[in-house]
Amino acid sequence: MSLKETCDFSIKEVRKDFPVFRHHPSLAYLDNAATSQKPQSVIDAVNRFYERENANVHRAVYPLAEKSTALYESSRCEVARFIGAARDELVFTKGSTESLNIVANALATSGLYKTFVVPTFEHHSNFLPWQYHSLKNGIKFVALPIMGAELTMREVAESLTGVESPFVFSLGGLINATGYRTPFEALNELVHSLGGLTVIDGAQLVPHESIDFKKVNADFLVFSGHKMLAETGIGCLVGRSELLDDLTPLAFGGGMVDRVSVEASSYAKEGVSRLEGGTQNISGAVSLAAACRYLNKIGMSAIHDYVSHLTETAREMLKKISDVTVYSPTVSHAILLFSHKKIHSHDLAEFLGRTQGVAIRSGHHCAQLQMEAFGINSACRASFYLYNTVEDVERLIEGIRKAESWFL
Amino acid sequence: MNFEQLYSDFIMYHFKNNTHRGRLEGSTHTVEGSNTSCGDSITLYLIIVRGVVTAMAFEGEGCAISQASASVMTEILEGKSLEEAAATIENFEKMIRGEEYDGSKIGDAAFFEGLKEHPMRAKCAILPWKTVAKALVSNQQKKTGA
Numbered sequence: 008m009s010l011k012e013t014c015d016f017s018i019k020e021v022r023k024d025f026p027v028f029r030h031h032p033s034l035a036y037l038d039n040a041a042t043s044q045k046p047q048s049v050i051d052a053v054n055r056f057y058e059r060e061n062a063n064v065h066r067a068v069y070p071l072a073e074k075s076t077a078l079y080e081s082s083r084c085e086v087a088r089f090i091g092a093a094r095d096e097l098v099f100t101k102g103s104t105e106s107l108n109i110v111a112n113a114l115a116t117s118g119l120y121k122t123f124v125v126p127t128f129e130h131h132s133n134f135l136p137w138q139y140h141s142l143k144n145g146i147k148f149v150a151l152p153i154m155g156a157e158l159t160m161r162e163v164a165e166s167l168t169g170v171e172s173p174f175v176f177s178l179g180g181l182i183n184a185t186g187y188r189t190p191f192e193a194l195n196e197l198v199h200s201l202g203g204l205t206v207i208d209g210a211q212l213v214p215h216e217s218i219d220f221k222k223v224n225a226d227f228l229v230f231s232g233h234k235m236l237a238e239t240g241i242g243c244l245v246g247r248s249e250l251l252d253d254l255t256p257l258a259f260g261g262g263m264v265d266r267v268s269v270e271a272s273s274y275a276k277e278g279v280s281r282l283e284g285g286t287q288n289i290s291g292a293v294s295l296a297a298a299c300r301y302l303n304k305i306g307m308s309a310i311h312d313y314v315s316h317l318t319e320t321a322r323e324m325l326k327k328i329s330d331v332t333v334y335s336p337t338v339s340h341a342i343l344l345f346s347h348k349k350i351h352s353h354d355l356a357e358f359l360g361r362t363q364g365v366a367i368r369s370g371h372h373c374a375q376l377q378m379e380a381f382g383i384n385s386a387c388r389a390s391f392y393l394y395n396t397v398e399d400v401e402r403l404i405e406g407i408r409k410a411e412s413w414f415l
Numbered sequence: 416m417n418f419e420q421l422y423s424d425f426i427m428y429h430f431k432n433n434t435h436r437g438r439l440e441g442s443t444h445t446v447e448g449s450n451t452s453c454g455d456s457i458t459l460y461l462i463i464v465r466g467v468v469t470a471m472a473f474e475g476e477g478c479a480i481s482q483a484s485a486s487v488m489t490e491i492l493e494g495k496s497l498e499e500a501a502a503t504i505e506n507f508e509k510m511i512r513g514e515e516y517d518g519s520k521i522g523d524a525a526f527f528e529g530l531k532e533h534p535m536r537a538k539c540a541i542l543p544w545k546t547v548a549k550a551l552v553s554n555q556q557k558k559t560g561a
Contacts, residue, residue, distance in 0.1 A: 353477075353539065354422075357422075357478075361418035362417075370452065370454065375454070378454065384476060385455075
């Protein structure tokens with residue numbers, strides 16, 4: 008029996024756009040929080056780039072290099088538009104981790120900030136850079152404790168009241184382990200009212216929600232291409248341009264220098280390429296622009312509603328299995344963290360993957376402190392995207408039932 | 416390798432019937448190990464007398480493979496001299512890494528050989544062995560006064 012699938016686009020047609028399902032027709036891919044599959048249009052854009060448009064950017068004057076530069080810069084414009092930012096507000100990076108490292112390093116060495124604040128439910132990539140750079144630079148590091156999986160405005164307000172200002176508050180939009188959708192818009196307001204800067208880790212958020220950088224009112228926003236249909240190794244650091252201009256680059260080298268001399272060199276004073284030292288991932292940028300076009304064609308709002316339907320369907324079905332605990336809070340989206348009382352998460356994931364063709368993730372999900380808050384070492388995570396079906400969810404549930412009869 | 420081969424009857428038997436689980440009163444060595452990539456943890460208790468592992472037990476949390484591996488390991492190493500134990504551990508690790516190894520040294524632990532094709536799960540199987548190696552090293556250090 009299949010539940011009625013309610014969405015504004017045809018799942019059948021969408022699935023046809025993703026060649027992986029042609030090669031693995033029985034794959035129920037529920038590990039989208041780790042990385043997404045890629046549509047043909049993204050693969051074609053990358054192939055086209057390498058077949059017809061490849062040259063290094065920003066350097067040479069011959070026509071092919073001009074073409075490549077134009078493509079790289081138009082990709083920046085497209086991605087910036089997708090996120091509601093201006094083109095001079097978007098830096099291409101390797102991904103969210105690199106983006107966060109650039110910001111943490113630069114803000115720590117600027118000498119302007121007294122405190123870094125990060126909730127403990129964050130992905131390690133939004134925790135470790137802040138912890139490391141604060142300790143190294145004599146900045147106070149505040150790890151906001153969490154009860155369970157959520158933050159309340161009151162708790163954050165209380166914690167921030169005693170914090171020495173100016174401070175930086177870095178927060179995930181959609182939490183990687185649990186799918187908790189944080190109230191980051193309201194928290195941005197609160198942080199600003201207390202004299203802080205906000206950094207939003209959008210690695211899980213941007214693939215799922217239509218985000219307007221200006222409206223969100225964050226100081227920085229980071230995200231990764233590969234979780235939103237593009238290649239691996241490409242991501243973005245979005246920031247208010249006056250703030251970006253003050254960031255010390257992490258990578259010194261070609262493309263970001265003004266004048267080099269033996270005694271001391273001078274660097275570009277402004278512009279996003281200051282932070283893009285070395286040859287960038289040009290095909291990655293092209294793929295990310297193609298991914299944004301594809302997501303816009305389907306519609307971010309339709310994708311959000313459909314994924315929400317899948318998440319809630321899965322949540323209800325998981326809750327009916329008596330030995331399963333769902334850790335994701337009610338206000339979560341696209342991701343469900345759960346465990347089985349009698350089957351270890353690795354055993355369950357291995358069983359589902361090898362015998363049922365259902366791909367989920369097991370382990371601590373790069374969020375050891377979040378696992379600690381739940382009193383567990385590891386758990387299973389199922390995560391959904393636009394090409395998943397209710398049948399995928401049903402197969403997950405049936406798979407858990409079958410694992411119970413196999414293991415117990 | 417399919418699921419039934421990976422989770423063989425032998426491995427599942429040891430997972431469900433591990434006989435050396437628990438604390439060991441009067442242990443001379445207690446060592447802890449953990450697998451940071453997945454959160455598995457193990458505590459091993461050993462009684463080493465006159466260069467022989469006279470008794471072993473383990474406590475811990477982990478998947479079927481790590482728990483079965485701990486069970487098999489404690490069964491094999493109990494009664495072995497420290498030299499024999501070290502040779503067994505070395506050959507088990509070689510087997511899991513897919514290197515040449517001496518099968519005569521590892522007994523039933525050879526049932527884990529298939530894991531060499533599964534690096535993520537090989538980590539689960541090897542955790543108890545890496546942990547016991549630490550106890551043997553510390554015993555050696557005590558002896559030599561290092």
